[in-house]
Amino acid sequence: MTVSPSLRYPLPYDGALDAPEEWERLRKQCPVAGIELPSGDHATLLTRHADVRQLLTDARFVRPTAQDNSARIVPDGEGGAVASNETSALAVPAKGTEHQQWRRLVGKWFTAKRMTALRPGMTEIADRLVDEMIASGKPADLKAHLGFLLPVYVICDMLGVPPEDRDRFSHWSDALLSINRFTREETDRAQAEFVRYMAGHVAAKREQPADDIISMLIQDSAEDGQGLTDQQILGTAMGLLVAGHETTANMIGKMVALLLADRSRWEQLVADPALVRTAVEESLRFDTNLGFGLRRFITEDVEIGGETLPRGTTVVCSQTAANRDETVFDHADQMDLGRSPNQHLIFGAGPHSCLGQALARTELQVVLEVLLRRLPTLELAVPTSELTRIEGLVVGGLREVPVRW
Template identity: 65%
Template structure:
């Protein structure tokens, strides 16, 4: 395909003016073109899937995984390496088969429902402290900066045994490695180098003086083959969990609260019936219109989807956010129903590569919402919904800030 042909393709992710509203292309593509050709920020062509059944089936298909450096896949970013997506560190961890399952089992033990219940009181205490500090400074305030960002950073730093005093550095490294259009290749390379050096030093320190944290446990654990996890794998695990453990949840906290305050009857419904917090969190995850890029899969063989044969070598982008608004699966899919149950959304993916940290993300979102409802029942947006500003140029969607106010 020539560059002029590529230029005629719609660019993905699609642009929208409103931070909380979906692009019109989602519904149109679901109805008219469920297997669509799009152009990524890199200029490379990919195939976009937007229907629920198609997205779920591809994500759950064990034959295919995310693109690796060995694949001739479409690049996500407008730089040579594609930041986090095609970085050397991202390819250290096994992506297929028993090696991948073994890694997930070793790490996943730290994200069980039992562990999350044990963590819940500490997360709640931290949320209370952050709300206290925000209230003490007075409103209006930026809820993302005051609560949404520091809470998940504190939690994941505690889990990994790294100082949350370094959270601003983690945020910069995460943003850079998640870049699609914001940072240059040189900036990505530097961020990757600095982050890897930081994590290598942290792991060396943990090896010398283990603590009660995930990385210390992984250092001391051996797999079924009797071999411990290698240092490159430990570094990649630490980097991946720090990025995933704070970036997505920090953004989702502010988006969830914004969605609930955009129509204040939703907030009032939760105040009247706090039992709905759990289903409200799930519905916020489903209805997230600013979810970011989605998940890419590299097809190593021909695959038929929605009556179309995709040849091996295709890079398919699964838009979970679009799939979560599929009217064939969710009645009144465009509406926010805080009582919706069951709610089989795909916000955390599906199959062997579904988000490991989803129990932690759910716990943090539930706790933050419970604390805000209890402590600040009069909470409201401090700007019109139309003035909320999106994060631009990153693979993860979010709000730049969330201005709120409350009555003292």
């Protein structure tokens, strides 16, 4: 049975690292649930792993496609850009052969070979940031000293934009990912500033190309004649910057907080650093604070989870709830740092899975490797009950991650 739309979304939670109690009941009793969004609109929430995976891989479930040039650009989960209500002239192709062409072009940058080449530079940056955090004294906010800075340095380098502009990127990201923290006027102003900045940057790369993803997209588009338009390159650059900065910055803080919340987890990693890769995957699975979740529209009547949903239904898939599905993960409510295989859905699934997942994984692994090597005595400087979530953003995160060593 489907619950009434009076169920408010996002769902309430207790501690900043805790899962909403409602998840288990919904998965067992009401996996296709009616919800009321912050906007007052009604939608359908999916919480079971199989249903969420079906939505993410089925061509009948599509990204919103309103033709509204006033819409604001946010990352779409693939590393590209869509708008919050939810597309605009700057949006990348959303489906079909054009979308696959876009993924092919952009995906050339996110190869395993390139991630391996980037890894030493990431490690060097992380080591320097840890040096600065140590010099600042303890306790320190790990998110501010490391979580925020590492991804923005990396994505700035990839896009060929100056890292000294990172504060501007942070403001634009916050404004474009906000649900209710900014007025519409503030959000529109931030998007206009962001568009002007990145349009100028793309134009500059046309004149003076370098070894960065924007230059690559411009060159590929010129060579085969079937590449991206200027507007699509601009939308891609904006989406990559917001997605590559905000989501990974927040995940670094959440990962470290999760591993330190139970000190035995950290001690297990100190004793066996070979667990870093699986520990990163388990942190991604165990995270309860992904944010709003992916939103899709249904293009035709479809049956899912035993319910028939009519064409035009807005569906929100909760990857975080699906990642606690006991039918897929043994002891789903426990962190198993050696869990393998780990079929979590944080990066989506199918043809629309996140293009930047290899980059995110590499950054998370590097951060964990450096912290384990440099600060094996790291611990939270406050009880987990004092950690607080960032409210009002599409993506989830913690305000601060106070640590000492």
